[in-house]
Amino acid sequence: MNPIIRADFPMLSRTIDGIPLVYLDSAATSLKPRAAIDAERAYSTDFTANVHRGTSTISEEASYHYEAARRLVARFIGAEPACVIMTPNTSISLGMVAAGLGLTSEDTVLCSPNSHHSNLLPWMRRGTIAYVDGDPLEPLDPDVVRKAIEVHRPRVIAFGWVSNVNGAVSPAAKLCKIAREFGVISVVDAAQAAPHLPIDVKELDCDFLAFSGHKMLGPTGTGVLWGRREALECLEPLVIGGGTVDRVSLRDYTMKGLPSRLEPGTPNIAGAIGLGAALEYLIDLGRDQIAAHGRELSMAMRAALDGLADARILMAGTSGLQIPIASVVPIGWGISSDVICRTLSDTFRVMTRSGFHCAHPLFDGQGFEQGAVRLSAYIYNSVEEINLAAQALCEIVSVLGGRRSVTTAYPS
């Protein structure tokens, strides 16, 4: 990736104690380029008005920019704009689907064992969960998924395309094809995939796809739910209100068509416009280049963390697509991952995330009681930064590291 783009990210000029920071927490939220910041700000400074609420000059300008953002999202994923629903985040998008399908406890939802809580809890609440067998640190195996569908006969399969813990990439298109064979509704959590992988919903052939804008250079509070048109039209809205109806009488109402019927109330207009600018920025960079840079960072991450003592490194294998996400699990340390994260931050100015990464079942199943420190890189990161972070971890291990068994393992 051209290092010049680093200048586009104001946060990268931020210093702590006079030293520039290294930001390796993009899987939680990415940094924002000036283009996205400016576009978001422009709504508040240049054309503040509600959208689709009138015919004033400014309102029409605001509506134009908001819809332009939707068209950019559609272009980004190869979709029809009307099927792009602007939401606050992936969690809400998935929750909308779970709530809108009219599930009962009789309905089985097949989930991936590496699922983020946001792709578990809505299904737990509405239906009965079954899990695809297998190692949660590995990509889903299509054969195992097929077998699970045959056994459980689910109404829905909901899976994470890319693991937020170790970056493992499941073969989403193959899985959706299997689901379709069985008439199972497929829901793809693309929160970690959308920032890194080229997406074409036609090729993917899923029923629903959800992702967040803030993990891909957009403002926080922005997300997307895409659905197959007929699937979205059948989806019962979670909330109805202003903007979702064509006409209301004293006793009845008529719903608008897509996408409005699923966007109640005033949307996050500034955020959506910022997201549009962020996606334009990514499109200009080139999806293939982004993926290639991600591969380079992944390889650097793997090489730099390989052999780190007193830790288990959770990182997807080298056989498939490479996403620069790795979790460092302290083994036998007398401290939690929070202390490691704080030390990386305060002593080495490396920003990471600690804890259980909204994946309690995975951590419980593996017996990782101290959680893990996750390093996640993105387009603005360099190999040097990855090496610096790994060197910092080595130094921390040398002082705070565990005293018991040492395991450094990558899945094949």
Next chain:
Amino acid sequence: MIPASDKERTLASWHMNRALREGVQASILPDGIELTDTQTGFAVELRSGDVPAMTSPGPDGDRLWSKLSLMGLAKPAADLKEVRRRQRGALRRSEPPLLDRLRDLMARIRREIPFFCERAASYDPRRLASLEDFQGLPYLRKQDLRANFPNGLIPTSTDLRAGLDDGSLTILATSGSTDERLQIVTRSIIDRLPFGSDDLFGVPIGGKQPRTAFFTTPVCASMVCRRAAGTFEERRSSISPDLYLRTTNDPFAIETPILKSFCEDVERFQPSILAADPLYLQCVVRAAKRDGIKLPTIPVIQRGFEFATRKAIADIREAFAAPVFNDYGASEENRIAIECHLGSLHVRADVVYFEIIDQSGPCQPGIPGAVAITTFDTVTPLVRYLIGDVAAWTGRTCSCAFSDWPTIDYHGRSKDLVRSRGRWVTAAEIDDAVGTPDWLDFYRLSQTSSASFEIEVVPAAGESPEVGELSTRLKHLIEPDKVRYRPVSRIDPLPSMKIGTVQTRLPTCEIP
């Protein structure tokens, strides 16, 4: 000197156990005998050469027994308070002069601590002929602690991994926000109170480590103690007689179950001391009044964690009918100064060397300045560490039993200094001016520009804000036309979840 034989030492131990006060145990060491007062925690080691004198009559024996009596270790049994008083005197007599302690510290740190080894030339004990020489040493700052945590700041001989593993060492994280926060390695068990605190508080609080219940902000409770949400048993410390009380995320709307839990836990635990954030505890008092709940009885309340207003102290004292003492400490050293029953805040001269400085050097009594501490007894030694507080020497000698420890007035945090009428104004000066009007419960003054201030005021229940009165009280510090008053029902906590009484949007000064 001929070393005592095993037989001699055993015999001496037997004799001593008969002549020693109840609760004092003699145990045989390879080269002497250790006497431990199990009731007070005091311990003294007698060298091998002293052993014959323990059993043989004569002047040497008389001298030894007289010495032990002075330490409160020999029969007849004295009142425990008196025993602790005598033992405190013995500890004090055994302490080397300050300059020697500082020289020893410097010799040790430049030998053992990487940060100081790299700067050994600045910490040469041979160049320390007076305290004035010490004032020429560089300051240590929070960013130094952040940049060198953890291995740069602890002795190379310390096995940190082993210490964390066996629980003898702990990593404490401060509750500060971005530019303030830090982590520090500390011993897991530290005698929080000075030896013989009965005399200090004027209230019997029992043995060496009194049972203490902590009530503080959720940030402190979760990051430092990590027990805030657990059951009663989970909130008990496994290494000290402490309990961490459930806290609240919204001090201005404490829910009744939290309040009831506070009262029930205190009743059940029966602490000798309640150590609390004073503003949070004041909120408990308000909530108890609101719900008509009687607060439990506590012998002593120690306030810490954040600056206490006079009003908070008055409300707490009245509601709990207990003395409220300041316990000034920090994550980096939690034993900086402690308030006695006569109201003096004594510097803990046993464990810190305390300096108050301004731009021109050491401050005269009554002049607030930045606090720099040097610690004698920490895993992470600090030398002239700017802790981020402002204080002033009182210049008064307290008449309590700790009169040889100098006294200070605590003025608040350096980052909370505001600039008005051409000078820096401290949180304590503002609070002194505000006083304790009946109508006022809480306030927070914010400097919003070089010439504008805002004061949020939370009136007492059923009272109306008398901003005119407040304006008059403050006018010698801040011109009335520069202040905007805002009556509110709550004050939003700071990022550290403390409530705070003063803040500024302007850059402030490290050393006023």
